[in-house]
Amino acid sequence: MCRTDSAGRLLGAALAALLAGALAVLPGSGTASAQPSPAEEIADALRRSPVYVDDAYETAFPPARQRELAEQIEDTGLPLYVVAVPLTKGDAFGGEARQLAGAVHDRLNRDAVLLTTGELPDDVEGWEWPYGKHQAGSAAAAVYHLDEMQDAGLGTRMAKAVEIVAAGNGDEVYERATEHLRTPTPTPTATPETGAPADAGSAEAAGGDGGVGTGTVALIAAAALALAVLAGLLAARRRRRTAGPAPFTFPRAVFAAAAAADEADLRRRAEAEVVALGEAAQAHPHDTAPAALRSALDAYAAAGTVLDAARGRADLAGVLALVLEGRDALQDSRTALPLCFFNPLHGRGTRRLKWRPLGRRDHIRVSACAACAAAVQARRAPEVLTERVDGRDLPYFEVPAERSLWAATGYGSLVSDSLAARVARGDFTRALGR
Secondary structure, three states, X not given: OHHHHHHHHHHHHHHHHHHHHHHHOOOOOOHHHXXXXXXXXXXXXXXXXXXXXXXXXXXXXXXXXXXXXXXXXXXXXXXXXXXXXOXXXXXXXXXXXXXXXXXXXXXXXXXXXXXXXXXXXXXXXXXXXXXXXXXXXXXXXHHHHOHHHOOOOXXXXXXXXXXXXXXXXXXXXXXXXXXXXXXXXOOOOEOOOOOOEOOOOOHHHHOOOOOOOHHHHHHHHHXXXXXXXXXXXXXHHHHHOOOOOOOOOOHHHXXXXXXXXXXXXXXXXXXXXXXXXXXXXXXXXXXXXXHXXXXXXXXXXXXXXXXHHOOOHHHHHHHHHHXXXXXXXXXXXXXXXXXXXXXXXXOEOOEEEEEOOOXXXXXXXXXXXXXXXXXXXXXXXXXXXXXXXXXXXXXXXXXXXXXXXXXXXXXHOOOOOOHHHHXXXXXXXXXXXX
């Protein structure tokens, strides 16, 4: 009898242990589910100190430097946080600084400015809620371009970004830091004796007949005339332009800010990009690659047309797509991918992939950013740009093509001709129902 009771107790203890083990792995019932996510761990750490540095960065960003930076942040009185975490594809944040910042902000549950690491080890990226209040995106982007920061370590770069955010003049600092990228190419000066360009030889000395093709002359003349018109248009647009975001010289920062912007902010950003494209075209020597300049001017005109009639974020994203088309023309980037098909506010695509729209059997090839490509490969729905149609928010590419230029073209992914040419022939006007 005693032996039977003992066996029963042992069996009961074993069953209890098995039950406890099973419960431990059930959601909300044990230690396994109680493990905080990486974003929660970071947010909890930031409640104790405004600087969070992963162990992988400790050599480049030692504890003493972290304490100095924390004191600098506390002196600003801003809800400002620094997060230094290595980002790789397949990690908890998909290797994306945007996802890291968003996840941590959600856990902090307050308005905040986050300075995070980016794709490169010494990269600094800025994010803030509400968008634009402290010009954090421009402040972080400016650090990349400042001469004194070229050989600086991550801690020094973060400290400089904090300094600019605290000053509240990130846009201005970025404009100054990138001014050299927008400086016109100097034209050859004439020699006093001949009035000819100093570096130009005669046609006879070069062994040629000095003739220029009629088509080239016509293109140069057309470009010169278009530039004259452009000067007047730019003057008008500059008068309308408010102090706004940095121009298109640092696309990643532009699109990161655009993705977080509300429609009014996005409109200001789009207008600034149109002005910046016009200035770049104006500075481009009109006797060098006149066909490329003509394409850039066409893109500028089309971007202005869309901007002036834009009705929402989908149209404003189209403005950015046209600006990028114009920039690519000036830089002769014929093989560059267009913007991300799924959400053009994510920036230029990093690869083309096959994707099958819901409810269809056939695949299409589209340009996708890294985050959207990873989502498609993992059979997850990518984050898409929506457009409001008949009171409903639809993925923009589900709008009938006859009603949307962007659905018809995928912002450049679905067509081989230029978006500017389609705007010029009236596709955007038709899509607006005019």
